[in-house]
Amino acid sequence: MMYYDGELTTPYKSRATFFPQGLRLDSVTRKDSGEYSCEVTGKDSSGKPQYFQDKTQLVVLVPPSVPIAQVPTSVSTGSTATLYCIEKDASPPPVFTWYKNGVPMPENPKDSPTFQNSSYTIDKTTGQLQISPVMKTDVGQYSCQAENPQGKESSAPVQMEVSKRVLTQKHNIQGGKGHRDIARCQEFFNGICLEQRCLRKLSPCHMPKLKTSKPHPSGQLKFSHYFRNRE
Template sequence: MGGAVSLPCTARSGQGTPSRLEWRFQGSGTTDFVYYGDKLTDRYKDRAKFYPNELYLESVTRKDMGAYTCQVVGNNGLTENTVRLIVQVPPSKPLAQVPSSVTIGNRAVLTCVETDGSPPPTFKWFKNDMVMPEDPKTNTLFKNSSYTLDPKSGVLVRSQA
């Protein structure tokens, strides 16, 4: 995050100068113009540079993550190409939510939450300094355990005994 990125435009107009070239951004449910009417739009004018074959973004943030489409209209009609930008953000310290007590034989749900990482991180749970496998039946040390573990959501559920 905070670095610069160059997005290539491989769409071509055929012979001569294109009659129209524009860049659009689609992300988080919105579509905005980046370059339209031969100029950068207000949102991008202070942090982007336009070149005929690329769009250069300075100081990218998580909000810049999405699809950028370069559209060219010329002698051969309309052509376009889309570049997907993924902004990587390191995860923050996760927050484990563990019940303070559980009655023997009852179900227990433990969660691990982290909302800063991009792309979203995966989670591992440990018991006595040992990584717990997703499927307890795959490890002799955990084969008698009854739990489900989802590394994508960070949820560990101890089943009822």
């Protein structure tokens, strides 16, 4: 903005009024927020040029619009899930709060009996919620709220499902008739298989620990190779 030759330049010309001691803006928007400076030039009694400047900060107050909760619809146990609360209109910027099944989530999960077994971090200024590692109990509906001094708005809830991380392994059974069977890890967490089931027999597999090629203590089972499938 500039006041030149007795009038203001565009785009403020049609909605700003200048007077000797100040400036009035009509129909302000969030874009009008910013730093404004006033410069005055002249001469003193001796004819020496003089220059003065003063600055002020203008904050146009705008309530939050309805935020959008970006939530993954399905994640695996043991993984990391990052949720975002998006709101771009509020001025000053809003503070964000996350909700699970309608219950507010504290910044520190240990502060609440409801979330004390959860593991997550919340950035209230950016609206980011990170859950790591994801557990079965993290399944639910997540929503967020954006709030500033002018008001608050909440997002629609989004359901997040939690599935088990599956590890499929192939192994050889030695002795007698040698044949190959397949075992599926039903519960996989941090590299450890908590429960294994044989696909053929649908019963517990007597197998050595994961990530090893050493023979089973019984001398009957030994891994040939393995691969991981994530659901």
